[in-house]
Amino acid sequence: MSSDASKAWLDLLDWRREASALYARVRDELPRDPGAAHQHWQTGRNALFKHHAQSPLDAAARASFTQLPCWPYEPALAFTARVDVAVPQERLTVASSTGQAMPLVRFGSVVLPIGTLDVYWIDVYGGGVFLPFRDATSGGQSYGGGRYLLDTAKSADLGRTASGELVLDFNFAFHPSCFYDPRWSCPLAPPQNVLSGPVRAGERAF
Template structure:
């Protein structure tokens, strides 16, 4: 085979490998770690400095950090979205006794901790992007190492019937920092019977 043809073949193979890698590769552990740490830093800066922070000015002066579990990629799961055929509006109780309206959209089914899980995905009534969902949940750490009123995940549908739930990004509602706020409580479907030892821990006042 002529050298020119060999070179052409090698270039073609390299391009094919590069394309295949691009299409099939997953995020490296280092990149994932950096992404989660960057989000945690963003959360801290918002709570510490933003005018919309739930902390009072006095609290901000004493605020030095948020508390998190170590990052564990095993708690980033790909879930199957099972649509609710007859979608209806649910009045979700808030911590102050009032209620807020959400659309019951679908269930996220996945396996975690050796158990099958099925969590209710809610959607805000005025959500402009219909691929965005709100997940409020409580688990075996709630009221102990994490806020007793549960934690939240903002999730985005990333496939026709799939959604990624990253519990490393679980965060506290505003009322965990300031009881003057009213926050949605997890629906009964999302009271998990396993511990989720990732994400944000209790706010240390």
């Protein structure tokens, strides 16, 4: 293995540390001041995209990058919900942006005022809770392959309430890395996780 390849693994480790620290700050501030937590999230992601060696942006894109487009914070799209684990578990594979298969286990669902979404476990080493979705903005104002609300394998986790409900705030929805550069392979939102209405919150395409 070349020294460049070895450095890339260490850079990825550092990216995950930085992302974990960012979400820890967000989880701490979100109950007290959601708007400020959202601003910290944007500022932190902008810094990672602009400066980090593992940025989804290539060098040319980083040179001109200023910030990730986001909708203004919308309190009406911030929810908490208990995961219904009574639904039958289902093993499935979803396509990634590069055509590779990603194994998932549907282990629950959440019922939200804007629709019902399945909650998945990424069924590979390390795993992680995964909640992708598409909505009426997908393919226009946001990526056609969907956005991610939770991806705990990447530290994207808003936490849970004292009563055990997941914090599901769509203002923190983000695009997978493949939206910014096709060299990245990212699982796409399954057909059953499509919301009928537009979710104008979180990161947008423009």
